Amino acid sequence: MTQTALMQLAYISDCHSGTTHATVAGIHQQAKRNNAVNKVTGVLLTTDKHFMQLLEGEPQQVEQTYQRIRQDARHSNVRLIFSRSIAQRQFPNWHMGLKRVLDEAEHSDLQAIISMYGQREQFSAQQADAISLLFTSL
Numbered sequence: 001m002t003q004t005a006l007m008q009l010a011y012i013s014d015c016h017s018g019t020t021h022a023t024v025a026g027i028h029q030q031a032k033r034n035n036a037v038n039k040v041t042g043v044l045l046t047t048d049k050h051f052m053q054l055l056e057g058e059p060q061q062v063e064q065t066y067q068r069i070r071q072d073a074r075h076s077n078v079r080l081i082f083s084r085s086i087a088q089r090q091f092p093n094w095h096m097g098l099k100r101v102l103d104e105a106e107h108s109d110l111q112a113i114i115s116m117y118g119q120r121e122q123f124s125a126q127q128a129d130a131i132s133l134l135f136t137s138l
């Protein structure tokens with residue numbers, strides 16, 4: 001039996017200063033609905049300045065979803081961190097998990113990392129590995 005190829009992709013973007021809880025909730029609802037249909041899974045991290053998202057699934061579905069997301073006016077400066085094939089999904093049960101990374105002691109490391117990567121325009125292989133590990137720890 002042939003196994004379906006899977007890929008995983010991560011990006012970081014800038015959110016607008018006026019991004020509200022309701023905006024994020026709306027994005028999350030839309031993401032969960034579409035991703036359930038497209039068999040896309042992953043997680044969306046939000047801070048007061050950035051979105052960082054991991055998408056996984058069949059390559060065509062992941063690419064199409066990413067292209068729609070890139071054009072979305074609710075964020076800007078969408079930068080790819082990594083894109084690669086994977087043997088199995090990391091978040092098989094989440095059509096889109098949401099984690100709001102707030103400025104709390106619990107999240108301060110995660111917030112610092114997202115903020116640091118949010119300043120960058122390009123990502124080295126090492127930085128991509130570091131981000132990949134960060135998603136593993138969620």
Ligand SMILES: Cc1cc2nc3c(=O)[nH]c(=O)nc-3n(C[C@H](O)[C@H](O)[C@H](O)COP(=O)(O)O)c2cc1C
Nearest residue numbers: 027030031034035051065068069070072074075096
């Ligand atoms: C930060 C962010 C994350 C998003 N994540 C997803 C996603 O995982 N899946 C998805 O289909 N749309 C996602 N969207 C929404 C898409 O950009 C786009 O609005 C949507 O896919 C269009 O769907 P519709 O044709 O059902 O309106 C996201 C948007 C933003 C700003």
